[in-house]
Amino acid sequence: MSKTIYNRIKAVLAEKGRTNRDLAxxxxxxxxxxxxxCTNSAQPSIKKLFQIATYLDVEAGQLLVSRNN
Known part of the structure; x- marks a missing residue:
């Protein structure tokens, strides 16, 4: 059974050339x-999601997986 992917944090970190350690x-x-x-074992709170988006200079929605994907 495959794991459901809810966020794109790992992908956006890679796109921005940043590491997990940088974000932490x-x-x-x-x-x-x-x-x-990054492994979708847990999800950040909404507050943290916006902090992540600010750090990565993206819209918070860009960190989430669309239901259409």
Whole structure:
């Protein structure tokens, strides 16, 4: 059974040339937390999603997977 993908954080980090560690340091959180988001094992809160979007200079919606995909 395949895992449902809810966010594109890993892909956007790669597009921006940033690492999980970069994001963890910027948000002052554990790298393991970012890793769990990137593997879709866990999802960030709405507040964190907007902080991630600000850090990556994208719209928050760009971090989410469209239901059409």
């Amino acid at each position: 340091d910027a948000l002052k959180i554990a790298p393991e937390t970012v890793s769990s988001w």
